[in-house]
Amino acid sequence: MLVLTNMRGKGVIVFMLLLPLLIPSQITALAWIELTGPTSPVLTPLGLAPEAGTTNPLYSKWGIVLVMGVEHAALVFLTVRAALASLPSDIVEAARLAGARPLRIALRILLPLAFPAVLSGGALAFVASIGNFGVPALLGIPGRYTMLTTLIYQRLQGFGPRVLGQVAALAVILTLIAAVGLLARSLAARRLGAAIERSSAPLVPFPLGRWRLPAEAGIGLFLLVIAVLPLFALLGTSLLPALGVPLTLDTVTLDNYRFVLFGYEAAERAFRNSFGLALAAAAISAAVALPLAYLSVVERRPVARLLDVVADAPYAIPGTVLGIAIIIVFLPPLPGLGVSLYNTGWIILIAYLARFLALVLRPTVAAMESLDPGMDEAARAAGAGMFMRLRAVLAPLVAPTLAAGGLLIFMQAFNELTVSALLWSSGWETLGVMVFFLHREGNTTAAAALATLALIAALGLAGIAAFFARKLPSGMVPWRA
Amino acid sequence: MAGVTASGLTKRFGRTEALKAVDLAIEDGEFLALLGPSGCGKTTLLRLLAGFEVPDAGELRLGGQIVARAGWALPPEARNVGMVFQSYALWPHMSVAGNVAFALRVRGVAAGERRRRVAEALDLVGLGGFAERKPAQLSGGQKQRVALARCLAMRPAVVLLDEPLANLDAHLRESMQAEFRRFHREIGATFVYVTHDQNEAMALADRIAVMDRGALQQVAAPQSLYREPATEMVARFVGRGMLLPATVRGRQNGFIVAEALGSPVCVRGSGEAGEQRLLCVRPADLGLGASGIAARVTAATFQGAATVVTVLAEAGEEALTLECHGAPPAEGDLVHVCLRDGWLLPGKVGA
Known part of the structure; x- marks a missing residue:
């Protein structure tokens, strides 16, 4: 609907959805x-919060x-949007000449055409959900609702590397389920690609007429609930001296921020660790991606091509599985x-x-493929x-892609939880792990403060990323949390 | 400066043979055009000369030195061969001067000498004042000149040009053709020029090598290529030649008398009486007259300077095209076509 109609503020809406x-x-x-929760700083003033003392x-x-669902809906939205945006306008024009009105066109022409994209996006959301650790860790563990990822985590935390065999078996099951999802996705994607030939200009938005304002208001309200309110709640909680205290101008305090920034050594360390690890991961990945992409695209070396495929694999399999695999490989001296x-x-x-290399390798390979081969041949x-060609000719040409x-x-690794939760050790806490622990210890206000800080850092970087985003090939939005 | 010799040069891509045992000797300082329809293997041959492809059989020599044989090729960076690409392939992040200086920097030429040679190359192509521009700020023709200057600054033994004028408009193309001739005269290097445009090839080259389906058809100077095509393909491809079956009757004053479409004609070539041959005629060789081959007009298309008339001979199935400068006949008219010139292809029919 967003793509198809002439609503205003599309940029903001898309950003909020993402x-x-x-x-x-x-x-x-x-x-x-x-x-x-019962102490919600947003719902309590409205009298909508559950009664105190009840379980969230x-x-x-x-x-x-x-x-x-909220988190991964954006994945489906992205795929469907991409599919609709690639539809040529002449199929709509042909339908209009045949006498169809906009609603009929949407239902009978566009919806069937977008259906593979819905399937593909759904499969993607499925794979992302099955491998997701953060949500079940925070919601499922207190609620005693066990999921595969949290089961693996709890086993490993409880019993240490002794149960490695057991959790490896669980990890294999997890991989198989994810593989089914990926298979479904590639099947859907194949139908998507074959269906339409790109021939003419993209779709022209339908005018909404007098429905424009209500539609905009509806979407705005929806976004308010799914995207904005939770963040306000997070911010509100981070400003409370303790859970349960109503949020008023008198009770607002920055103590929690002071605590996580200066009062608590582990949190400070987590910031440093996450920053260093994320920076190193980003820099090394970019440095490795350049020659790898060069060898696989320009030189067409089979070994590099294979590596290119292999580097994608950890990205496609759940982070928990990757964590287990890394432990198995690197536990022995x-x-x-x-x-x-x-x-x-x-x-x-x-x-x-291993987990994030694909994030830079994919777009770099794509950028190299779109380069004129003459660039390299002329050199x-x-x-x-x-070496000279890589440094003087190719590196400057793909530099924006590498940087983006x-x-x-960096953004992904900075807040990474899934893998770190399995691999962290005392002294090597990461931000994601820290938020998780503070919350589990019951220090929710500090957790909220730390989360807010991490969020501000990540969104600040997202702003920079958006600046580069125009130079990235489309479809490269991070879809894994 | 170096000549190029290819012997039995073969290249396969998967199951298709892109180049079939090509033998070709290019002389030092020659301007040779590789001409042929798309997919004929001319670009593959060029890329073999440059070193971007490795031959599957045969041998390639550059100035007497072997640079490629079956399964092995000296990489392009070690060959001192310059190349001008159809897409120009200018490095967009470097200035014009940076593009031209790159090869010299790679070779470790000292800064002063480098500047002098860059300025010299840019002056040669008439872009002296453009050194600090970025490629994106140049027009197509200017980019073309930068690509050439970049290639010439490294003083290559052989300059390879891959359809360098294909992306320019017709007017610019003509003026660049004259420039290419001038560059070639001034540099004295061996030029190998790939094109599918026969007029371009004829205007530029000392000799033209015509290729078809991976095989070399004929290598000859433009005039003899036009006047004396060696094969059916060359005859049809160059100058819109038409082929008529003819029977040799005898010789007369150094010409051959033959019979084509039921009429006796006097043509160039060689042959023995009684031989079945193919006769190559061009639209300009034909005219309408009071006597000659009887034919019926099937189409007459007005094209400004002349009317192109297509006729079908009464005695054959070949459609003939000719240019009529006088009052054109109407469709369906019975006319007589006279033959002013013709060339008997050397090969016997069916041989």
């Missing part, structure tokens, strides 16, 4: 908890479904060195690299060797 994707899932979950209604199966990387920051860095004819990809990795 907001849940940019916010890491543990923070989304925390925000929703704050919104709907979100600590349940339906709570998880709701929050995951490194051959030759006799040191195990387990319980150090290095193992987290390796996991981040070869000029006598430049491979690196930024994306």
Whole structure:
């Protein structure tokens, strides 16, 4: 509907819809908890909050479904929007000449054409949900509703590497389920690609006429509830001295921020760790992606092509599975060195690299493929060797893509929880883990403050990323929290 | 400066043979055009000369030195071969001077010498004042000149040009053709120029190599290529040649007398009496007259300077096209076509 009609403020609406994707899932979950709990700073003043002392209604199966639904709806929206945007306007024009009115065109022509995209987006949301850890960790563990990812986490935390065999089996099951989802997606995507030939200009929006204002208001209200209110609740909670205290001008305090920034060493460390790890992951990924993309695209080396596919795999399989795999590989001492990387920051860095490399490799490969091969060949004819060509010709040409990809990795890694929850150790806490722990310890106000800070950092970067986004190929929006 | 010699050069892509055992000798300092329809293998041959492709069989020499044989090729960066791309392939992040200087920087030419040679190359192509511009700020013709200057600044032994004028409009193309001839005279390097435009090839080249389906058809100077095509393909491709079956009757004053479409004609070539051959005639060789081959007009299309008339001979199935400068006949008229010139293809029919 957004694509098809002439509503105003589309940019803002799209950004708001994508907001849940940019916010890491543990923070989304925390925000929703704050919104709907008995002490909600938003609902209490309205008299809508559940009674004090009752359990938060979100600590349940339906709570998880709701929050995951909100978070991953954006994925479906993105795919469908891309599909509708690629439809040529002449199919609509042909329908109008045949006498069909806009509603009929939408139902009989556009909806069937967009259906594979709905399926594909749905499958994507399914895969993202099955591998999601943040939401079930914050909602399911207190609600005693176990999901595969949290089961793996609890087992490993409770019993240590002894149960590795057991959790590996669970991880395989998880992978298989995710694989089914990915298969469904590629099937849907194939139908999507074959259906339409791109021939003419994109769709022209339908005028909404007198329905424009109500439609805009409806969407606005919907967005307010799913995107804005939870964040306000999070912000509100972070400003409370303690849970249960009503939020008024008198009770507002910055103590929680002071606490997480200066009063609590582990939180401070988490900031430093996450910042360092995310920066390193982004820089190394970008540095590796350039020659890898070059070899696979320009030189067409089979080994690099294979690596290119392999680098995509960790991105497609759930983070929990990747974490287990990394533990299994790196728990034994490194051959030759006799040191195990387990319980150090290095193992987290390796996991981040494995998980996020595709984020920069994919767009870099795409950028190289769209380059004129003459660029490289002209440099070869000029006598430049491979290293020289990479440095002087190709690196400057794909630099915007590399930078944007690196930024994306930084944003994702900065708030990463799924993998870090399995791999962290004392002294190597990450931000995501810290938010999760503060909440579990009952220090919800501090958790909210830390989450707010992390969010501000991530959204600030998102602003920079949006600046680069025009140079990224479409469809490169992060869809994993 | 170097000549190029290819012997038995073969290149396969999967199951298709893009180049079939090509033998070609290009002399030092020659301007050779590779001409043929798209997909004929001319670009593959060029890329083999540059070193971007590795041959599957045969041998390639550059100035006497072997640079490629089956399964091995000296990489382009080690060949001192310059190339001008159809897309120009200017590096968009470098200035004009930066583009031209790149090859010199790679070779470690000292800064002073480098500046001098960049200025010299830019002056040669008439872009002296454009050194600091970025490629995006140039017109198509200017980009073309920068691409050429970039190639010439490195003083290559061989300059390869891959349809360099294909992206320019017709008017610019003509003036650039004259420029290319001038560059070639001044530089003295061997030029190999790929094109599918026969007029371009004839205007530019010392010799033209015509290719079709991966095989070399004929290598000859433009005039003899036009006047004396060696194969059916060359005859049809160059100058809109038409082919008529003819029977050799005998010789007369250095010409051959043959019979085509039921009428005796006097043509160039060689042959023995009684041979079945193909006769190549062009629209300009034909005219309407009071006597000659009887034919019926099937179409007459007014094209400004002349009317193109298509006729069908009474004695054959070949449609003939000719240009009529006088009052054109109407469709369906019976006319007589006279033949002013013709060339007997060397191969016997069916041989």
